[in-house]
Amino acid sequence: MDERFFLYDDTVETKTRFVSFLGKQQRFDLAIIQTDRFYGKYLVLNMQSNRFAIIGQDDLDEPGYLEQAYHLSEEDANDLRSFLNEFIS
Known part of the structure; x- marks a missing residue:
């Protein structure tokens, strides 16, 4: 078996x-992860x-951006x- 080549392996x-919150048309279940890994940005998972x-x-x-990243309608993206504006700012 070949040796595995890691680009990085950090903890x-x-x-x-x-x-979890309700928008006007859909429910959002999010995990918002804050770390120093992403230059002050958040990793936001829509479960x-x-x-x-x-x-x-x-x-x-x-x-x-949100419409494309999460495949949302304009109204859902606005929700x-x-x-996120309340949380991030």
């Missing part, structure tokens, strides 16, 4: 928040859709953006 401390993104304030301000 880091994280702070994780699990939150309903099995999608995730690394998100900072600049990403929330980027038009269409998520509104919540």
